[in-house]
Amino acid sequence: MGKKRVDKGTFYGVGVGPGDPELITVKGLKLLQKVPVIYIPKSGEESGSFALEVVEKYLDSSRQEIIDLVFPMCKDREGLQQFWDQSSRLILDRLGLGLDVACICIGDPLFYSTFAHMMRKVSEGDPNIPIKIIPGVSSISACTSAISLPLVQAGERLAVIPATYDPEGIHQVLLGFETVVLMKVNRVVDKVLPILEDLGLKKKAVFVSRATTDAQEVVWDLDQLRDKRLDYHSMMIIKKHS
Amino acid sequence: MGKKRVDKGTFYGVGVGPGDPELITVKGLKLLQKVPVIYIPKSGEESGSFALEVVEKYLDSSRQEIIDLVFPMCKDREGLQQFWDQSSRLILDRLGLGLDVACICIGDPLFYSTFAHMMRKVSEGDPNIPIKIIPGVSSISACTSAISLPLVQAGERLAVIPATYDPEGIHQVLLGFETVVLMKVNRVVDKVLPILEDLGLKKKAVFVSRATTDAQEVVWDLDQLRDKRLDYHSMMIIKKHS
Structure with missing residues (x-):
């Protein structure tokens, strides 16, 4: 057999x-x-x-x-x-x-x-x-739903990049796109804030971590993030025209 | 009262x-x-x-x-x-x-x-x-699931832009990002193909429409798209390192 x-x-x-x-x-x-x-x-x-x-x-x-x-x-x-x-x-x-x-x-x-x-x-x-x-709902959709902010609308362009990317690269991307998402921003906030300040975008950015969970955190005043221990599941959304 | x-x-x-x-x-x-x-x-x-x-x-x-x-x-x-x-x-x-x-x-x-x-x-x-x-599952996640292709992995950068954007703009974005998604590509395929050819990226791109539905269409040989009536719910994913 x-x-x-x-x-x-x-x-x-x-x-x-x-x-x-x-x-x-x-x-x-x-x-x-x-x-x-x-x-x-x-x-x-x-x-x-x-x-x-x-x-x-x-x-x-x-x-x-x-x-x-x-x-x-x-x-x-x-x-x-x-x-x-x-x-x-x-x-x-x-x-x-x-x-x-x-x-x-x-x-x-x-x-x-x-x-x-x-x-x-x-x-x-x-x-x-x-x-x-x-497929599943992404962390980006979770973040925008938490803050009721349209990520991109018709005609707009979106860039998603790791926040650990080199500062010059982040700077360039912020110049060229209507909306930018910086992933895993927890460890590099002190590097990212000066770039946003340079470009006058600090008030156009929001920090979100653990969106849709009980531990969800949303921070609009980015100065509050300095020297703070931030969650690993975090991102920053920068929307020029918000 | x-x-x-x-x-x-x-x-x-x-x-x-x-x-x-x-x-x-x-x-x-x-x-x-x-x-x-x-x-x-x-x-x-x-x-x-x-x-x-x-x-x-x-x-x-x-x-x-x-x-x-x-x-x-x-x-x-x-x-x-x-x-x-x-x-x-x-x-x-x-x-x-x-x-x-x-x-x-x-x-x-x-x-x-x-x-x-x-x-x-x-x-x-x-x-x-x-x-x-x-929040809901986006059409982009639906497309990548349909073709079992990772959209972005650690360290990579993603750009999502309307395919109706100006050709020079699309060209620049394709140069700068590991993965690019062109949304609503149905009406402008004839404009997009020459850009991909110029950059040697035609074989790194895939067309997907109506992902996850019975009408789902996946086209790897982009020349098949020429002069064809394409679905409104369509996009193209270009992954340089696939």
Whole structure:
């Protein structure tokens, strides 16, 4: 008798939205409640698990395997590589057994998410694994909803850049776009404020962190941000014509 | 006896996502099923109603008032102004009676949405009306999910611009950003293709329309787009390092 062929599981990237558990999509929720294996990658930058907090009430650990992996703090490429290899092997094992695996992503899986790494690793490990993405509400939409500020309107241009980009680069982008979003601004506020002052844009900017969660913070007077310990999930939105 | 004060209704902007009805958020769905008045603005560019298609199965016209307004085709500012005035008066009437009104927005209410107009009009008409936004999955996230392509990863920069922008402007932005999204590319493909050819980026670009719907179209060979009638809900994503 020949060996019975097992159909491979599907690897899902599920965007669960920015933080409010009800901002998951109906599609994402249905999938999370159905798949046998849930994979929750967590950034080493955080002590708790934001991702798990968001989806916890939807999961059932009595019938679902919940794999909870904290990224190592190591900055070296080799250490990170090993971590990605290990994590993807865990996932590939389950997929090889025919089990569907859902990887939880805060926000949207394809917008500044570590899911892109995992997707590539899984695909390299077995090119025959089906990969499906369920998009999610991004942290940017969460921030604009928190402050009721249109991000861009017809005819306007938007730039989204890491706040850790070089100051000259940030300066140039601020000159050329109606709306600019600076991602992960928490560690570089003291570098960003002088640029905004130079361009007369300090009053056109707003700082938002953990939008849509109970810990949401919105700061319009940017001077309040100086020398403060700021949340990792933060951004600044600069709108010239607001 | 004094006149009894009626609490004003809340004006909600509800992002219903990019097209697949299951890509509405749990929060958005709950609200849509609860509010007494639903306002569905429709672009004159379309014959049917995309917005209504997305939410129709969630609504109950026996107990909910569904106000369905098609934008006028007029290009003159005055005609449009009249239209906005009329529409906002309809909404303000209901809000004044204490009824909550939800305005349906394809994608996210604050990302290239006509909701921003309506929000301003309602606010001008009565500054005491509470306005709340429920963010939604944007058309950009829908497009990247359709093609399983990471939009931006750590360290990368994103620009989103209307494809109708001047060619020199598009050229400059393509030079300066790792990922560029050209919105509403349907009418200007013949203008955009030569720019991509000049920069050697034609094979790094993909055209997507109506992502997540049954009418979804993904075109990697951009030459197929020439002289074709393209859908209004379309965009092009150009990723240099893909």
